[in-house]
Amino acid sequence: DIRMTQSPASLSASLGETVNIECLASEDIYSDLAWYQQKPGKSPQLLIYNANSLQNGVPSRFSGSGSGTQYSLKINSLQSEDVATYFCQQYNNYPPYTFGAGTKLELK
Amino acid sequence: EVKLVESGGGLVQPGRSLKLSCAASGFSFNDYWMGWVRQAPGKGLEWIGEINQDSSTINYTPSLKDKFTISRDNAQNTLYLQMSKLGSEDTAIYYCARAHRYNSYVMDAWGQGASVTVSS
Numbered sequence: 001d002i003r004m005t006q007s008p009a010s011l012s013a014s015l016g017e018t019v020n021i022e023c024l025a026s027e028d029i030y031s032d033l034a035w036y037q038q039k040p041g042k043s044p045q046l047l048i049y050n051a052n053s054l055q056n057g058v059p060s061r062f063s064g065s066g067s068g069t070q071y072s073l074k075i076n077s078l079q080s081e082d083v084a085t086y087f088c089q090q091y092n093n094y095p096p097y098t099f100g101a102g103t104k105l106e107l108k
Numbered sequence: 109e110v111k112l113v114e115s116g117g118g119l120v121q122p123g124r125s126l127k128l129s130c131a132a133s134g135f136s137f138n139d140y141w142m143g144w145v146r147q148a149p150g151k152g153l154e155w156i157g158e159i160n161q162d163s164s165t166i167n168y169t170p171s172l173k174d175k176f177t178i179s180r181d182n183a184q185n186t187l188y189l190q191m192s193k194l195g196s197e198d199t200a201i202y203y204c205a206r207a208h209r210y211n212s213y214v215m216d217a218w219g220q221g222a223s224v225t226v227s228s
Contacts, residue, residue, distance in 0.1 A: 034214040036153075043203055043218040044145075044153065049211055087153055091213035096169035097155040 002026050002093050006086075006100035012108040019075040021103045023088035028068050032092035035064055035073045038102075039084045047086075048073065075105075083107055110134040110217045112204045117222030122195055128222050130187040130204030135217075138162075138182040141207035143215060144189050146200040154200075156189070158207065194226045 003026040013019050023033065031051035036044040046055045048064035051071055061076040075082055088100040116128040130142075143158035157168035159178045166178050175198075177190040187204055202222045205215035 032213065036215075043221055044215075045218070046208070046214060046216045049208065049214045055216060089153075089155075089214065094213070095155075095157070095167045097213065099153040099155070101152045 001096060002029060002090050002098050004088055004090055004098050004100040006088055006103050008103060009101065010104040010106070012106045013078050014108045015078055015080065017078045019078055019082075019105060021073045021075075021086050021088075021105075023066075023071045023073070023100050025069045025071070025090055027093070029090045029092035031067055031071075032090055033064070033066070033071050034089045034091065035062075036087045036089065037082075037084045038087065039081075044087065078107075080107060110206070112206065112217060112219035114202065114204050114219045114222035117202065117224045119225045119227060120194055121228050122226055124194055125190070125192040126194060126224060127191070128189040128202055128204075128224075130189075130219055132185045132187065132204075132206070135206070137180075137185040140209065141212040142180060142187045143205050143207060144176075144178060144187075145203045145205055145215070145218075146198075147203070147221075148197075148200045151200075156202075158212075159187070160212075191224075194224075196226050198224065199226050200224060 005024045007022045033051045035048040038044040052064045085102045085104045111133045113131045144156040159166045179188045204219040206217040208214045208216040
């Protein structure tokens with residue numbers, strides 16, 4: 001199975017700040033990567049797929065980038081509603097699809 | 109509005125079986141791949157498996173293949189997860205999810221989840 005390593009495990013940021021979350025795959029996943037947001041007590045929501053395609057309805061302050069084994073999720077101008085845990089998911093080599101362990105984002 | 113509503117969760121004894129249902133509405137159910145994902149308390153997401161539109165292709169995470177069975181009834185717009193030989197490690201929130209219309213490997217709609225607790 002492909003291992004997905006997310007970093008940091010948690011971070012604290014201020015409103016209006018730019019945040020970066022990283023995801024490292026154990027092998028090349030050829031941009032077959034998605035990002036999900038899970039707010040406390042809620043189900044996950046798709047943000048980004050194909051490494052950099054924004055899902056319909058997701059604010060443009062979210063963006064994804066990367067290639068090969070290294071990917072990142074960027075949140076510009078952090079808002080209070082962005083407090084959540086973020087997960088990456090690879091779908092290049094499956095089954096199974098595999099997720100990162102998550103990055104918990106809190107407000108400073 | 110796309111809605112996925114899981115049911116059938118609860119407390120179950122170790123070694124027993126349980127069947128979850130997921131009622132879909134607000135979209136053409138038989139046009140989409142569907143899947144199940146679970147999340148143990150305080151943990152990350154674990155993909156369980158997926159099923160295609162006509163049930164001709166069903167994929168599972170290898171470690172769960174012998175315990176879990178995914179099925180669907182397109183006439184009833186319902187997805188199912190049959191779980192057997194349950195153990196404490198299966199305690200989790202179980203999410204039903206719809207695959208993206210143009211990228212069936214990602215999940216663009218999720219239910220609220222069904223809680224399953226395996227304990228004596």
